[in-house]
Amino acid sequence: MSSPCDPEYAPVGDVGAALMIIDSRLKGIHDTKSGTDPEQEALTHHFTASLGPSEVDGLLDGACTLIYMFMTWLRNTHEDHGKDVIEYVVPTLVATMRMMPKSVRPEAIPTMAGLVIAAGTGLSPNLWRKQYGDWTRAEMNPLEATAFLLAEHINRITEDPDFATRLITEALSSADED
Template sequence: MSASLDPAYAPIGDVGTALLLVDSRLAQLAREDPTPDPEKCDLVERTLESFGPKAAQDVLDGACTLMYLYVDWLRKSLEAHGQDPMEYIVPYVASGLRAMRKSVKPEAIPTMVGMLTACVLGLSPTLWRRRYGQWLEAEMNALEASLVLLADRINNLTEDPNAASRMIVELLNVIDEQFGK
């Protein structure tokens, strides 16, 4: 593995806030009427706008950490069943992103495919993305949508609507216990 892209050298970021964004989007999609709640959207927007550049970067790093963890779980699950994770994870998310024509710009999809491929190969999506320049505004919705697709896939495979979120919360709890924040 290239040491320059090894996940051990990647910042973890603000996984909690990234998870909150994904979880709220999953909850919205699970409702009978998935129309966004304007009050919740406003709250999320105000929260995100209150972040300075450092905090915003931390949330992006946290989102990349979530991507890595979700893909790692899916990769291990697929490999345990003799399936090629590259064959199932990357096309699944790419086709989902292509179907979201109103919220995901086509030019952002190749970046997400690259990040997902890095994850499947055991490389850090954070460090992979940094190698190729600054984040683009068009990639923000694509990153969020990718995370929602991955989390939803985990939830569907486990037949548990909270499996992906619970997995991350449990991991964060273990880290808190070991390193005592």
Template sequence: MSSSCDPKRAPVGDVGAALMMVDSRIKAVHAGKSATDPEQRESMDQFLASLGANGLDDLLDGACALICMFMTWLRKAHESEGKDVIEYVVPTLVATVRMMPRSCPPPRGRPNDGRAEATAFLLAEHVNRNADNPESATRMIMDALTSAGGEGSQPR
């Protein structure tokens, strides 16, 4: 019997919107802009407001789907080198997320969304560094979406 927490039973959400947010944040950071930049904050607030309540839930589910996909890729990459992903990725990720309120404040009124976005962002950056390519994480997700039949399908 499968668990109700099994990833196969989890909603995929709006992976495309979550990927757009993560990719946008990565590009902004590389351009020297922070989440507290007034222009960045206004743009993000407008985007989030346009989603509505159901859209925000779908965005959160999409961010969680990205986290699952990035961790799967990182696990496979580390296992191929005889390393444990828990030992090499998770401690740094957790420590960094704890510091994120200063550099990546959560969206107003929905703190869990901010944590999921920050986690997806950090994992995407980790994937990019491991692949030595600043667009590797975005390309990996886009390839998975394409092979799965589009954004509405469960990534494989």
């Protein structure tokens, strides 16, 4: 039975821009020499501040597409080991978000967990979220944090700091070839 939240009905959005932001955050966190680069932070802020309404929608859809792709990879990996992705990923994600009160307000955590659960069960996170109304400003940082934390989780599992970014860029490259 088809669902209105089936990924085939979802806009893909600007996955490239969303990935650029997440990759920038990953690199900033792991740059042990200087920590977060203030210049990179300023560039990212300038980029997001310059977006118009349709570009913001594209970026939001792109972030949700990243979440979907990351959760699809995680679901397949966990299933290969006889494990449930929801059981192993969601509690860790929620616990981590609870430790980030400046970036993720407590009231946003259920929505972000819902996005991840939707993606983990094969539903489109952006269509799942859309049924509850428009995105709020308070959900922007938590959405970015969710995509970031999933990418970081994948990188830790694979013991490769660039695996999540490479996973998406290879998927985008193969989609371009088709």
